[in-house]
Amino acid sequence: MLKSAIVLHALVVLSECYVTVPLVRGKTARETLMENGKWEETRLKFPYRPMAKFLRTGDETLTNDADLSYYGVISIGNPPQSFNVLFDTGSADLWVPSVYCNSTACQDHVKFNHSKSSTFKGTNHTVSIQYGTGSLFGVLGIDTVALAGMSVANQGFGVSLIEDSFFTYVAFDGILGLAFPMLAVFGAVPVFENIIKQSLVNLNLFSFYLSRNSTGSVVTFGGIESNYFTGQITWIPVSKGTYWQIKMDSVTINGNIAGCRGSCQAIVDTGTSLIIGPPSDINNINRNIGATMDNIGEFIVDCNKTINMPNVMFTLNGNHFTIPPSAYILQISSVCYSGFQTSSANFNFWILGDVFIREYYTIFNRENNTVGLARVARASSSATTSTSASSIARASSLFTASLMLIFCH
Ligand SMILES: *[C@@H]1O[C@H](CO)[C@@H](O)[C@H](O)[C@H]1NC(C)=O
Ligand SMILES: *[C@@H]1O[C@H](CO)[C@@H](O)[C@H](O)[C@H]1NC(C)=O
Ligand SMILES: *[C@@H]1O[C@H](CO)[C@@H](O)[C@H](O)[C@H]1NC(C)=O
Ligand SMILES: *[C@@H]1O[C@H](CO)[C@@H](O)[C@H](O)[C@H]1NC(C)=O
Ligand SMILES: *[C@@H]1O[C@H](CO)[C@@H](O)[C@H](O)[C@H]1NC(C)=O
Ligand SMILES: *[C@@H]1O[C@H](CO)[C@@H](O)[C@H](O)[C@H]1NC(C)=O
Numbered sequence: 001m002l003k004s005a006i007v008l009h010a011l012v013v014l015s016e017c018y019v020t021v022p023l024v025r026g027k028t029a030r031e032t033l034m035e036n037g038k039w040e041e042t043r044l045k046f047p048y049r050p051m052a053k054f055l056r057t058g059d060e061t062l063t064n065d066a067d068l069s070y071y072g073v074i075s076i077g078n079p080p081q082s083f084n085v086l087f088d089t090g091s092a093d094l095w096v097p098s099v100y101c102n103s104t105a106c107q108d109h110v111k112f113n114h115s116k117s118s119t120f121k122g123t124n125h126t127v128s129i130q131y132g133t134g135s136l137f138g139v140l141g142i143d144t145v146a147l148a149g150m151s152v153a154n155q156g157f158g159v160s161l162i163e164d165s166f167f168t169y170v171a172f173d174g175i176l177g178l179a180f181p182m183l184a185v186f187g188a189v190p191v192f193e194n195i196i197k198q199s200l201v202n203l204n205l206f207s208f209y210l211s212r213n214s215t216g217s218v219v220t221f222g223g224i225e226s227n228y229f230t231g232q233i234t235w236i237p238v239s240k241g242t243y244w245q246i247k248m249d250s251v252t253i254n255g256n257i258a259g260c261r262g263s264c265q266a267i268v269d270t271g272t273s274l275i276i277g278p279p280s281d282i283n284n285i286n287r288n289i290g291a292t293m294d295n296i297g298e299f300i301v302d303c304n305k306t307i308n309m310p311n312v313m314f315t316l317n318g319n320h321f322t323i324p325p326s327a328y329i330l331q332i333s334s335v336c337y338s339g340f341q342t343s344s345a346n347f348n349f350w351i352l353g354d355v356f357i358r359e360y361y362t363i364f365n366r367e368n369n370t371v372g373l374a375r376v377a378r379a380s381s382s383a384t385t386s387t388s389a390s391s392i393a394r395a396s397s398l399f400t401a402s403l404m405l406i407f408c409h
Pocket of ligand 3 (some may be wrong): 101102161162
């Protein structure tokens with residue numbers, strides 16, 4: 001069979017190769033709700049509380065990230081059933097909806113039918129989890145998970161039976177967590193941990209390129225794709241092996257401290273759309289860029305003034321990472337939002353979400369527990385992005401996860 005032939009090929013060439021999952025930048029919950037004229041009403045009903053997924057105290061009010069937009073395809077079972085999942089470095093569990101889920105949120109999503117998979121093993125273990133986007137309840141199953149052509153055997157994952165209604169508005173079906181095993185709450189070994197254990201990649205790391213465009217984004221397992229960035233990679237040690245958490249020295253605007261005075265901790269999270277920080281720091285930054293709060297608690301700017309706004313500089317491990325207004329201002333139809341949002345008052349750490357990662361190719365390195373950052377190569381220097389790897393990745397976004405993409409040096 002074609003598939004097993006390709007898998008065999010992968011084993012032969014593994015030492016020099018890596019595999020890539022194309023990510024689509026799809027419609028956000030905010031965009032969907034705005035089109036239906038239900039945005040304000042929904043935001044008031046499900047306020048944004050970006051820290052919820054980092055609190056892990058069960059009874060905390062849900063938080064709802066309406067701007068998440070990147071997802072890619074994986075498949076589960078034999079024969080494979082395909083799902084769009086968010087690749088989330090801020091959590092460590094995998095789940096998809098079950099055919100037995102009756103929640104409204106499950107109705108518009110692809111659902112897993114375990115009866116159709118010959119390799120599925122059930123358990124009586126119930127699971128529940130709380131994300132920035134909402135909570136869910138389900139049961140733990142075990143099956144083969146395929147992504148980027150890798151076949152991960154005996155992967156534990158949640159199949160949701162009840163989902164919070166906020167999930168109705170998100171484009172992805174489930175979430176694949178890429179944080180450290182200590183964070184896994186389902187009692188299953190996380191997907192990337194199994195990938196390491198089953199020796200499916202040569203280098204124990206994965207890398208994200210998040211495009212501003214709807215296509216072209218990728219997560220690469222086992223490799224670093226140099227065509228996506230320019231200049232050197234800065235390696236920053238992970239301070240605590242739970243989240244991808246690193247020490248930040250400061251946040252400055254025009255040479256003045258605007259936040260994180262005297263250093264702080266920051267979590268690099270592909271599953272948070274904005275840059276989140278303590279209220280006093282974020283209020284200070286938003287004042288500096290001329291953003292004002294609207295009636296539903298969001299920071300708005302005049303789109304015409306974006307051009308005159310300052311760069312915001314993040315200093316990490318002594319290196320400077322600049323985020324220009326073209327990156328931190330998000331325009332949705334005619335409204336311009338600040339990409340800086342406040343955490344709850346009790347939390348003084350930062351989250352560097354997609355607003356940051358779009359500017360810096362990010363390598364999550366389990367070889368030595370470091371985060372690598374390098375400035376992304378923009379299309380204006382099209383020679384650097386139009387290599388075969390990125391064009392194959394773009395073309396393949398239409399295919400399912402059973403298609404294997406292997407790149408060799
Ligand atoms: C699940 O798959 C089985 C076997 O193909 C089928 O009989 C059943 O109707 C499916 N269940 C649902 C809810 O679709
Ligand atoms: C789940 O519990 C039921 C009833 O107690 C039992 O019959 C079944 O064997 C259990 N299944 C597994 C996979 O443990
Ligand atoms: C969903 O509805 C069906 C039919 O009413 C029921 O059999 C099933 O138990 C329900 N599922 C859950 C998770 O409540
Ligand atoms: C922004 O500029 C456009 C075109 O120059 C103009 O039509 C519009 O009124 C301006 N908006 C604001 C809020 O100043
Ligand atoms: C971590 O690994 C990368 C490459 O895998 C290497 O370049 C870097 O120097 C290492 N950093 C530390 C702190 O060991
Ligand atoms: C994004 O898409 C536009 C138009 O489709 C194209 O001109 C541009 O090169 C693309 N940029 C990247 C980074 O792929």
